[in-house]
Amino acid sequence: MTLQPDNPDALRHLLTLEGLPRAQLLALLDRAQHYADGRDNRSALAGTAICTLFFEPSTRTRLSFQLAAQRLGADVLNFDVSTSSTRKGETARDTLRTIEAMGVRGFVIRHHDDGAVAALADAAAPGTALVNAGDGRSAHPTQGLLDMLTLRQAKGDDFGRLKVLIVGDVRHSRVARSDLHALHALGAGEIRVCGPRALLPGDATLDGCVVSHDLDAALEGVDAVMMLRLQRERMDEGLIDSIDAYHRDYGLTSQRLRCAARDAVVMHPGPINRGIEITDEVADGPQSRVLAQVRNGVAVRMAVLEYLLAGRQP
Amino acid sequence: MTLQPDNPDALRHLLTLEGLPRAQLLALLDRAQHYADGRDNRSALAGTAICTLFFEPSTRTRLSFQLAAQRLGADVLNFDVSTSSTRKGETARDTLRTIEAMGVRGFVIRHHDDGAVAALADAAAPGTALVNAGDGRSAHPTQGLLDMLTLRQAKGDDFGRLKVLIVGDVRHSRVARSDLHALHALGAGEIRVCGPRALLPGDATLDGCVVSHDLDAALEGVDAVMMLRLQRERMDEGLIDSIDAYHRDYGLTSQRLRCAARDAVVMHPGPINRGIEITDEVADGPQSRVLAQVRNGVAVRMAVLEYLLAGRQP
Amino acid sequence: MTLQPDNPDALRHLLTLEGLPRAQLLALLDRAQHYADGRDNRSALAGTAICTLFFEPSTRTRLSFQLAAQRLGADVLNFDVSTSSTRKGETARDTLRTIEAMGVRGFVIRHHDDGAVAALADAAAPGTALVNAGDGRSAHPTQGLLDMLTLRQAKGDDFGRLKVLIVGDVRHSRVARSDLHALHALGAGEIRVCGPRALLPGDATLDGCVVSHDLDAALEGVDAVMMLRLQRERMDEGLIDSIDAYHRDYGLTSQRLRCAARDAVVMHPGPINRGIEITDEVADGPQSRVLAQVRNGVAVRMAVLEYLLAGRQP
Numbered sequence: 001m002t003l004q005p006d007n008p009d010a011l012r013h014l015l016t017l018e019g020l021p022r023a024q025l026l027a028l029l030d031r032a033q034h035y036a037d038g039r040d041n042r043s044a045l046a047g048t049a050i051c052t053l054f055f056e057p058s059t060r061t062r063l064s065f066q067l068a069a070q071r072l073g074a075d076v077l078n079f080d081v082s083t084s085s086t087r088k089g090e091t092a093r094d095t096l097r098t099i100e101a102m103g104v105r106g107f108v109i110r111h112h113d114d115g116a117v118a119a120l121a122d123a124a125a126p127g128t129a130l131v132n133a134g135d136g137r138s139a140h141p142t143q144g145l146l147d148m149l150t151l152r153q154a155k156g157d158d159f160g161r162l163k164v165l166i167v168g169d170v171r172h173s174r175v176a177r178s179d180l181h182a183l184h185a186l187g188a189g190e191i192r193v194c195g196p197r198a199l200l201p202g203d204a205t206l207d208g209c210v211v212s213h214d215l216d217a218a219l220e221g222v223d224a225v226m227m228l229r230l231q232r233e234r235m236d237e238g239l240i241d242s243i244d245a246y247h248r249d250y251g252l253t254s255q256r257l258r259c260a261a262r263d264a265v266v267m268h269p270g271p272i273n274r275g276i277e278i279t280d281e282v283a284d285g286p287q288s289r290v291l292a293q294v295r296n297g298v299a300v301r302m303a304v305l306e307y308l309l310a311g312r313q314p
Numbered sequence: 315m316t317l318q319p320d321n322p323d324a325l326r327h328l329l330t331l332e333g334l335p336r337a338q339l340l341a342l343l344d345r346a347q348h349y350a351d352g353r354d355n356r357s358a359l360a361g362t363a364i365c366t367l368f369f370e371p372s373t374r375t376r377l378s379f380q381l382a383a384q385r386l387g388a389d390v391l392n393f394d395v396s397t398s399s400t401r402k403g404e405t406a407r408d409t410l411r412t413i414e415a416m417g418v419r420g421f422v423i424r425h426h427d428d429g430a431v432a433a434l435a436d437a438a439a440p441g442t443a444l445v446n447a448g449d450g451r452s453a454h455p456t457q458g459l460l461d462m463l464t465l466r467q468a469k470g471d472d473f474g475r476l477k478v479l480i481v482g483d484v485r486h487s488r489v490a491r492s493d494l495h496a497l498h499a500l501g502a503g504e505i506r507v508c509g510p511r512a513l514l515p516g517d518a519t520l521d522g523c524v525v526s527h528d529l530d531a532a533l534e535g536v537d538a539v540m541m542l543r544l545q546r547e548r549m550d551e552g553l554i555d556s557i558d559a560y561h562r563d564y565g566l567t568s569q570r571l572r573c574a575a576r577d578a579v580v581m582h583p584g585p586i587n588r589g590i591e592i593t594d595e596v597a598d599g600p601q602s603r604v605l606a607q608v609r610n611g612v613a614v615r616m617a618v619l620e621y622l623l624a625g626r627q628p
Numbered sequence: 629m630t631l632q633p634d635n636p637d638a639l640r641h642l643l644t645l646e647g648l649p650r651a652q653l654l655a656l657l658d659r660a661q662h663y664a665d666g667r668d669n670r671s672a673l674a675g676t677a678i679c680t681l682f683f684e685p686s687t688r689t690r691l692s693f694q695l696a697a698q699r700l701g702a703d704v705l706n707f708d709v710s711t712s713s714t715r716k717g718e719t720a721r722d723t724l725r726t727i728e729a730m731g732v733r734g735f736v737i738r739h740h741d742d743g744a745v746a747a748l749a750d751a752a753a754p755g756t757a758l759v760n761a762g763d764g765r766s767a768h769p770t771q772g773l774l775d776m777l778t779l780r781q782a783k784g785d786d787f788g789r790l791k792v793l794i795v796g797d798v799r800h801s802r803v804a805r806s807d808l809h810a811l812h813a814l815g816a817g818e819i820r821v822c823g824p825r826a827l828l829p830g831d832a833t834l835d836g837c838v839v840s841h842d843l844d845a846a847l848e849g850v851d852a853v854m855m856l857r858l859q860r861e862r863m864d865e866g867l868i869d870s871i872d873a874y875h876r877d878y879g880l881t882s883q884r885l886r887c888a889a890r891d892a893v894v895m896h897p898g899p900i901n902r903g904i905e906i907t908d909e910v911a912d913g914p915q916s917r918v919l920a921q922v923r924n925g926v927a928v929r930m931a932v933l934e935y936l937l938a939g940r941q942p
Contacts, residue, residue: 040675047354049381059712060726063705067677067730070703075384077377083397083711084373090585098374098584101608102381270726271718294729361668363695389698391691397711398687404899412688412898415922416695 013121013130014304016139017181025148025185028303032149035071036299044310045074050106051099054133055081055092058110060270061133064294065108068301074309077104092116093123100128106309107131114138129308131301137172143269144178146300148186150293151224154265159186163261165218166192167250168228168277169199170206175269176228177205184208194218195228195250198239215250219259227252227268227277247276254281265289327435327444328618330453331495339462339499342617346463349385350613358624359388364420365413368447369395369406372424374584375447378608379422382615388623391418406430407437414442420623421445428452443622445615451486457583458492460614462500464607465538468579473500479532479574480506481564482542482591483513484520489583490542491519498522508532509542509564512553529564533573541566541582541591561590568595579603641749641758642932644767645809653776653813656931660777663699664927672938673702678734679727682761683709683720686738688898689761692922693736696929702937705732720744721751728756734937735759742766757936759929765800771897772806774928776814778921779852782893787814791889793846794820795878796856796905797827798834803897804856805833812836822846823856823878826867843878847887855880855896855905875904882909893917 011024035041050069052062057080069076081095090098096107107130109117114136121130134140155162164183170176170193183191192210193200200211212218219225230246240246252266266278266287274280283290325338349355364383366376371394383390395409404412410421421444423431428450435444448454469476478497484490484507497505506524507514514525526532533539544560554560566580580592580602588594597604639652663669678697680690685708697704709723718726724735735758737745742764749758762768783790792811798804798821811819820838821828828839840846847853858874868874880894894906894916902908911918 042675047356049384051377057712059707063679063707063727064730066705067703067732070677071731075381077380079373079377084371091588094584094586094588097605098608099377101605102378102612103385103609104381270722272722274719274722291725291729294726295731298730361670363698365691389695391694393687393691398685405902408898408900408902411919412922413691415919416692416926417699417923418695 011308013124013132014141014308015118015121015130015132017141017144017178017185018139020181020185022185022187025145025182028145028300028307029149029152031303031307032145032296032300033153035302036149036153036296040071041302041306042071042073044306045069045072047075048106048309049075049077049104050108050305050309051077051079051104052108052133053079053081053096053099054109055111055116056134057082058134061110062108064297065131065133065301065305068298068305069106071298072302072306074106074305092120096120096123097125100125105129106305108133110134112136131304131308134174137174138177139181140174140178142297142300142304143175144182145304146293146296147179147226147267147269148182149296149300150267150289151265153292153296154289155223159183159188162188162224163190163192163222164188164224164226165194165222165260166226166228167194167215167218167252169230169234170195170228171199171201172231172234173228179226180205180209192218192222196240196246199234215252216256216259219256222260222264224265224267225252225257225260227266229269229271230273230277243276251276252278252282254279254285257282257287267293270294325622327438327446328455328622329432329435329444329446331455331458331492331499332453334495334499336499336501339459339496342459342614342621343463343466345617345621346459346610346614347467349616350463350467350610354385355616355620356385356387358620359383359386361389362420362623363389363391363418364422364619364623365391365393365418366422366447367393367395367410367413368423369425369430370448371396372448375424376422378611379445379447379615379619382612382619383420385612386616386620388420388619406434410434410437411439414439419443420619422447424448426450445618445622448488451488452491453495454488454492456611456614456618457489458496459618460607460610461493461540461581461583462496463610463614464581464603465579467606467610468603469537473497473502476502476538477504477506477536477575478502478538478540479508479536480540480542481508481529481532481566483544483548484509484542485513485515486545486548487542493540494519494523506532506536510554510560513548530570530573533570536574537578539566539571539574539578539580541580543583543585544587544591557590565590566592566596568593568599571596571601581607584608639936641752641760642769642936643746643749643758643760645769645772645806645813646767648809648813650813650815653773653810656773656928656935657777657780659931659935660773660924660928661781663930664777664781664924668699669930669934670699670701672934673697673700675703676734676937677703677705677732678736678933678937679705679707679732680736680761681707681709681724681727682737683739683744684762685710686762689738690736692925693759693761693929693933696926696933697734699926700930700934702734702933720748724748724751725753728753733757734933736761738762740764759932759936762802765802766805767809768802768806770925770928770932771803772810773932774921774924775807775854775895775897776810777924777928778895778917779893781920781924782917783851787811787816790816790852791818791820791850792816792852792854793822793850793888794854794856795822795843795846795880797858797862798823798856799827799829800859800862801856807854808833808837820846820850824868824874827862843880844884844887847884850888851892853880853885853888853892853894855894857897857899858901858905871904879904880906880910882907882913885910885915891915895921898922
């Protein structure tokens with residue numbers, strides 16, 4: 001559904017990490033590390049206009065892309081479709097093509113529907129590049145990349161030696177899917193997934209993963225724990241009994257974290273529900289890489305925007 | 315009501331196209347064509363602050379002006395009054411004068427009331443320029459200019475040879491009024507207007523036009539068809555029987571378009587109600603100039619902002 | 629509650645004017661005057677990202693800071709927390725630290741709770757600077773500074789010779805508190821406060837002021853009148869009888885203004901409730917400095933942002 005619509009060797013859009021060759025992924029991470037080291041590159045996209053087009057609102061993701069674009073010298077425009085009165089029945093495709101006709105070359109798109117960004121990519125003009133900033137439960141490729149960059153900074157290049165655990169609502173998580181695509185591509189040694197049965201997907205998503213419903217057992221000896229955000233709606237939907245029960249069974253506490261390797265790192269895509277997925281002590285503790293993830297987010301987005309847009313005619 | 319408040323030979327604001335001399339109009343179109351050819355001019359308004367001040371929201375018009383201002387090197391600020399909590403009972407005039415006192419020199423203003431932008435122009439300080447981005451049903455001068463630019467690109471300089479047809483809700487349309495002002499000024503050979511009686515104005519707006527209620531007849535041999543947007547409220551107001559009936563009688567289909575000249579162009583100010591004013595086949599067909607209009611919108615707004623603001627003290 | 633959290637001689641944040649040494653205050657005013665004279669300084673904060681983080685909306689204050697930051701060459705981002713759906717239960721502290729991790733160095737924060745900005749300052753990383761753009765009823769330091777700059781422009785350096793009157797809802801006003809801090813620091817000759825009993829604070833706020841409930845008497849011979857905005861909620865809360873009664877007793881009219889010194893100036897932080905705190909005749913009259921205050925606001929904010937952020941590593 002969210003396959004790259006053209007040759008992944010010459011990425012035109014970034015829609016998913018699924019099927020992205022390992023070499024391409026590593027090249028993006030290398031470039032992101034260059035920016036994570038604090039470098040700006042204000043001339044890279046000077047004169048290029050980039051529009052954030054969010055059909056589902058997310059201020060932090062929008063800000064991260066906006067900062068990335070500014071540090072590359074681009075002009076940034078924001079279009080929050082979810083709060084706009086401009087829709088007036090216009091289709092998403094017409095919205096895209098209209099802003100494209102205004103001279104915008106890069107689009108950062110978030111949409112609540114699976115595959116919506118890929119569908120828009122089909123409608124885009126030849127000179128336009130789209131970045132999927134999250135569609136439905138399908139993919140959030142820049143989050144996957146920033147998670148890999150964070151993991152590599154903490155644990156080095158040899159993914160084959162790593163045991164990584166993903167905890168929580170994988171079923172509804174585009175973050176988890178993009179992380180899984182990237183971990184498979186980088187050849188992670190062991191990928192474990194842990195969560196309540198109702199929150200794990202029944203399809204091929206977990207192929208190649210060790211699945212568990214017991215967090216203490218799953219944590220045993222892992223090098224990294226990637227916690228997922230729990231949407232409170234899951235309780236209303238009857239998928240979990242209560243927030244308290246979820247925290248009791250799947251919340252990461254300092255005590256539990258001792259089951260992991262001594263130097264294991266803890267990650268979370270944010271925003272954190274403190275006391276639910278993760279306690280304050282863990283979120284703010286020495287093993288947390290939550291703020292490093294945010295920091296790396298800007299660097300990864302710089303690398304992606306530069307890769308897709310630099311050198312194109314503005 | 316929206317007459318230019320000062321000598322049109324030295325335009326201080328752009329409030330309407332009514333009464334604008336042909337030479338002035340052509341000079342703006344020439345400059346817009348220069349920008350439509352892809353040129354930037356980042357130093358033209360460097361250090362000049364421009365504020366979009368929208369009392370009635372419109373994201374696409376705001377984005378178009380914002381891109382135009384950025385390509386001229388201006389600083390752009392957005393003030394969406396309609397969603398702001400800042401109003402707190404402040405008058406529009408006080409809002410304008412406050413932002414003006416902050417050092418903003420250019421204002422792009424949309425307002426739901428006829429004449430509201432002209433009234434604000436009376437309150438503006440000497441160094442300030444206002445662009446009417448649409449007031450009530452009165453005027454939308456940059457839309458009129460971009461339509462003329464699009465028409466000239468398609469049909470050449472000799473407006474005297476052209477038959478142009480405007481279709482739809484002229485009565486409530488500021489776009490139609492600005493188009494009519496511009497077509498008269500440029501000496502269009504024949505201006506036809508077609509729509510249901512209840513949606514055509516009873517005043518002097520249509521003086522000099524050939525009025526018809528039969529679209530097939532009206533299309534006969536025209537060089538350009540300018541479709542207007544239909545607001546769904548017109549049905550609630552009892553001005554049209556139904557959306558279906560409107561489409562049947564006044565919707566532009568491929569079949570109907572064959573009544574026009576073979577190389578006739580189709581225009582629409584957007585956003586399009588597909589299947590109502592116009593079918594997909596026509597909107598996306600070879601005679602459509604809808605995306606060219608959007609593209610020209612940025613170029614026209616660059617020309618207007620530059621004309622009004624360049625060379626002024628920032 | 630809003631004491632500066634570190635040595636005021638080396639201000640790291642601007643949280644309040646309380647306790648700010650006179651020399652520091654004058655240095656900021658001198659620098660602001662430099663910018664008020666029309667100078668830009670586009671290289672001062674080039675490459676520095678500043679985020680406006682408003683938990684309580686205020687478009688005019690946001691625009692003023694945004695213009696100040698742009699004229700210093702900074703990148704500006706806006707985060708309107710009050711209308712954002714991004715909160716999703718995230719704490720203000722997590723929001724700050726997240727945006728900080730993205731590389732933002734300066735934060736302009738407005739919050740409805742007293743002391744909220746100081747609490748966020750405690751959470752900020754070493755390289756980050758916060759400007760309080762208004763917290764609860766406690767402080768609005770840049771408003772205090774711009775009022776002092778406006779006063780100095782009108783009346784000269786010798787604050788010891790000045791009689792200044794503050795009129796209205798001092799109890800709920802952060803503007804009044806910051807003005808009082810500044811007037812005390814600058815050694816104003818006489819500070820008078822006038823308002824209905826229910827709208828004057830009962831604590832130490834008015835120490836050193838001459839308090840009155842009779843506006844005509846209070847106006848006698850003053851050099852400057854600082855009117856405060858009246859929130860209409862005060863009527864619902866039973867703190868005033870009616871808007872009309874408030875205007876009759878505490879509204880500034882041309883006639884009343886004759887009680888003041890002949891060259892007295894009138895100030896108001898805006899937005900003005902015309903006909904309530906102040907009549908049109910006074911607001912737009914020759915003694916009004918309302919627009920000068922707005923103009924000085926940008927200059928003061930440039931001085932503050934430059935002071936806190938220039939020379940720091942971006």
